[in-house]
Amino acid sequence: MTQGNTLIIVLVTLIVGFGAGFVLRPVIVPVERAPALASPAPAAPRPAEPRGTQYFAAHLDEAGEIVTQCAEGSVRGGECANAEQAVIEAEGRDRFKRFMGN
Incomplete structure (x- = not known):
């Protein structure tokens, strides 16, 4: 019975740990945003659509x-x-x- 109790305690601890990690991750390591560009990169000129x-x-x-x-x-x-x-x-x-x- 002690092995069964130990297994349950280990599983509950892992589940609580993973859950807390997912919940607290944004607080611990904030997501970095990409730097905003002053102007978009110039695109290659697209050929005009042919007239119908x-x-x-x-x-x-x-x-x-x-x-x-x-x-x-x-x-x-x-x-x-x-x-x-x-x-x-x-x-x-x-x-x-x-x-x-x-």
């Missing part, structure tokens, strides 16, 4: 210029596909209107 097909559908003249520049190789990226898609859709609408007689 809807933008080029509203500005067909600009879309035509972008498609021409893409063919020359002076412009690259998502704008080429979006501008070309807008031009193709506009030409398709015009052909459909002519076919229907409007």
